[in-house]
Amino acid sequence: MNHPELRIYVAGHRGLVGSAIVRTLRARGQATIVTRTHAELELTDQAAVRAFFRTERIDQVYLAAARVGGIHANSTYPAEFIYDNLMVQSNVVHEAWRAGVKRLLFLGSSCIYPRLAQQPIREDYLMDGALEPTNEPYAVAKIAGIKLCESYNRQYGTDFRSVMPTNLYGPGDNYHPQNSHVIPALVRRFHDAKAGGAGEVVIWGSGKPMREFMYVDDMAAASVHVMNLAPDAYAASTEPMHSHINVGTGLDVSIHDLAHLVRDIVGFEGRIAFDASKPDGTPRKLLDVSKLRALGWSASTPLREGLRRAYAAFLAAQVANVAA
Template identity: 55%
Template sequence: MKLSSNIYIAGHRGMVGSAIKKILESKGYSNLTYRTHNELDLTDQREVDSFFEEEKPEYVFLAAAKVGGILANSTYPADFIYQNLMIEANVIHAAYKYGTKKLLFLGSSCIYPKFAPQPMKEEYLLTGELEETNEAYAIAKIAGIRLCKHYNQQYGTNFMSVMPTNLYGPNDNFDLQTSHVLPALIRKFHEAKINSKQNVIIWGTGSPRREFLHVNDMAAACIYLMEKYDAFNIDEFINIGVGEDITIKELAEIIGDIIGYEGEIVYDTSKPDGTPQKLLDVSRLNELGWRFSISLREGIAQTYEWYLSTK
């Protein structure tokens, strides 16, 4: 990419999209294109087609998606599969139709089978059944990966897919009904501290292991791949993560310590744990020359500061 290249960021107000936008601006990219949902409905094929015909973006970061935690995925599965399929199909087809040089599609680690061996390698895709609670979202993301693969195969496009691990950071969702575990714990511990609550209740046993990557590292990895590699270099898609995980119990203790909560942490073992472990194998990414730079403790502290700034 040249600093003057026309770069379209789909989902520029989301957590990943906003981080990509910020880093591109800091690197001197001066021709960034983006639209709000009110300005461009990515689920509307005619709107997307008109946008690409007019703007003809050279590079596309496809970070737009309908996302949510276990509760949201379980409650609105039709919305998750329909909206994500429409966004992917419309943007990827328009990128092909109007000559986009390179596109990067953001997937999700939930594409892997529920009981995939750990750490999860890229070749484990479609080797087993998906986790039921987010099957609709996972199928949509798998379809996005295959769209990129088959457009490359049939039309010679340069569309790559990346699979991020659990992300966190500025612009995350802290709604306790729809958020993921890390931002939910930040909010729980913060509210327990300011309200002098004697304990914080956490679902499950605290034993499941999860991997967490700061969104600024995720954005940096996406830009690194777009600048230096083509789709055929990454063999269909590539995992993006840190290659390390911790238990939910360890995560809760770190967050409680950073926030300064001195009460008790209680684990409600009547509630489900979910998948025992979700860890990505990031050896391919490391071999391409990229590694994460923000430690979990540092990243959580930064995220808590951002959360406080929004209060």
């Protein structure tokens, strides 16, 4: 449903998810989208966040701002990953409540679930076992975000919702050689290897772990869908805790097969070697998305097509960077 009169704040609008949410809202005719860059609004600064909400008269918030990264980044900067995410979430949720924001959507991560959770992972498996050590600080912060929304709903009667996306990729991704997630890391390595005429690309881990991947514009569409659900429909789907909803495709692929698929799309003709001395992370991570499907939404972008679009966006960004 289109509500052009609403003032919607997208926190983290320059990131992978936030930029996709902005694209989706604009495509649906949402006229008043409020954004702030990191330089304009430091979300770890409570006074600055309070002043923002006091003056901007926000109706809805998409909380997509977060410090994110892959295994290497999480292992190298655990303090930043837990501190920054806790502070951003706490400030935005609390000040949104103080300002009377009607509805908020918190975007978490599937890493909130136990490392050895039964597959596919249902929402009620949360806090039912030990987390994956390589990203535990980030996961703890995201669990705290869910509990923030739950707690404010219980105590103050707010309508703060949470969605837990699977692994995302697409336009606006971070292609840093060390600090990126698996798909952008693979795209960057194969692209650089092709450009440099390398004969081999080495991939961290055994290639055996199974992962689920969703094209980010599908995630954005799901987020808008969940945000616009009637309160009764959302509450009924998340009973008894008025908690969170998984967002994924319901399909997974091995890192081995993913690497070969990305290699084919990039056009690298060399060998792939897997370095089993490096950590694999969680053995398998597939979300149960039956709640989301029951609410009338399913992903629509096949993995190969999504990867093709992602690589095209990467190439366009490379050209733009050279031109700049």
